[in-house]
Amino acid sequence: MISNLHIQNIGIIDDISINLNKGLNVLTGETGAGKTLIIDSLLIIAGGRFSKEMIRKGQEYSFVEMCLYLPNYQNSDNGNIIVSREIFNTGRNLCKINGRMVTVNELKEFMQDIINIHGQLDNQTILDSSSHIQYLDEFSKNEELTKIKEEYHIQYEEYCKLKQELKQNYGDDKEKQRKLDLLKYQLNEIEEAHLKIEEEEQLDNIRTKILHSEKISEGLKEVDIEVGEHAIDSISNAIKALEKIENLDSSYEEKLNNLKSIYYDLQELSRDISILKEDIEFDEEERQKVEIRLDLIFSLKRKYGNTIEDILKYKEEIQNQIKQIENLEEYRESLKIKIEELDFSMLKLSKQMNIIRQNQAEILSTKISQELQDLEMKQSSFLVQVMFDEKKDFHKNGLDKVEFLIKTNKGEDFKPLIKIASGGEMSRIMLAIKNILACVDKVPVLVFDEIDTGISGIAANRVAKKMKQIAKHHQVLCVTHLAPIAASGDYNYNIYKTIENEITKTNINLLNEEGTIYEIARIASGTITDIALEHARQLKQEHQN
Secondary structure: OEEEEEEEEEOOEEEEEEEOOOOEEEEEEOOOOOHHHHHHHHHHHOOOOOOHHHEOOOOOEEEEEEEEEOOOOOOOEOOEEEEEEEEEOOOOEEEEEOOEEEOHHHHHHHHOOOEEEEOEOOOOHHHOHHHHHHHHHHHHOOHHHHHHHHHHHHHHHHHHHHHHHHHOOOOOHHHHHHHHHHHHHHHHHHHHHOOOOOHHHHHHHHHHHHHOHHHHHHHHHHHHHHHHHHHHHHHHHHHHHHHOOHHHOHHHHHHHHHHHHHHHHHHHHHHHHHHHHHHOOOOHHHHHHHHHHHHHHHHHHHHHOOOHHHHHHHHHHHHHHHHHHHOHHHHHHHHHHHHHHHHHHHHHHHHHHHHHHHHHHHHHHHHHHHHHHHOOOOOOEEEEEEEEOOOOOOEOOEOEEEEEEEEOOOOOOOEEHHHOOOHHHHHHHHHHHHHHHOOOOOOOEEEEOOOOOOOOHHHHHHHHHHHHHHOOOOEEEEEOOOHHHHHHOOEEEEEEEEEEOOEEEEEEEEOOHHHHHHHHHHHHHOOOOHHHHHHHHHHHHHHHO
8 A cells, every 4th residue: 555655846736745544545626726646646656657847847856755565565674665756857767666776667567566547548457458367367266267277387387398399409410410419529528527426525625635734744743742742741740640649538549540531542642643644745646636637627617517516417418418319300209299188188178267267257247247337337338258269379378368348338349448538437447347356456556536527426426335345455546526435535635725925836635524524515515504514424424334
């Protein structure tokens, strides 16, 4: 949801900040107060087009910043995300997501999963026919369909992999032979090295000892002298001294035994040091062998992998490629057989999915058509069209293409949603669709502009009711001139303009309960009277219940 919207220097907006809330946020105000500028600002932050004429007179830039709270979003600070866009009169854009600079296209791509603005043809993912199959499948909540799709996806991934392998072409006979010679040369080079996984580390240890043999030898000699000559002799003298008095006190005997134990340990240690000292000697021939071996390993790593393990894996790949080229026709035939088997199985699964989708499409078509009737679009019909591709051009969802179609007048043909021209008409169509798909539509913020164009009376009340239903699943922002919608708001905002020093400015206030009643009365009656206020209270109570 949007928690805060900050706008600077757009049209007659100087600098305003709006704290928004969950549920239905209703924006009202006199004509020309700046309601459209709020929607324009949302379009701008969503990555929409911007004209420098929108920059407030006398200013060099426009700025829109949005604080979002998306608790399930990964790259966020406890679910908090700050998005901003600053546009200068030179045409330069400065877009940021959580302080990171992004392009306008990156901003648009990010925001299309956050906000849908209805009443305009921008930022509406539901107008993209490629998304319709996903909407239908999520609407159906069919366990059998889910199970079939999971099985299909596994087969489809394998199918694509095998098709790609089948496309692999090693060229003509000469090219295949050149490729084969190169692979065999590489295989022979690796095999002749007789590599072992841990040998590089072992060789490094040996080289270290050889290179530092003189230093190690001197150190061991010093240890041998200190232990063998000094420490053992000192402990031996101490033992003799204690033996003279051991009978005088039991504690002396205990200390004597401790010293004898230390004496024996030192003797053993001295023998070990002597052996190590004898083993340390500088062997130039051995060093050269180690260096040559390490150079060979380094050379192979540079060609075939970062580690010996990588080189050995590459060796397996080479062996497989050699086998494929030497038995190319046989290998291709085996691939074709596997592809045909998957083709048959995927076709069967696709037909099963098509049957389920056809049934669910009828249900969804009926539900949305009924919604349109409720919204006083009596001549309208909605059609979820499911087309099966007999040419078997498989895609990730099978062989079905799903598209949402509509006709708004009898006698007309069904048309794609994007062909609907009227903003108010489109808004009501979107409202009908969103009301049915509210639970499965993952876009958290919905904005409705011009939703009340050309409707009143019963239709207005029904629009308000459906708006309230959608707001249970989404944060909804609605600009309206209709009293029933204003009365349905969980939060009501009044947009108004003032003149300061002969400069017009747009302002916005979150209305309290009394202010909301006055605003509903103004919208409904045009004048504030006791009767108008009483009617507004009744309307508010009716739509809140």
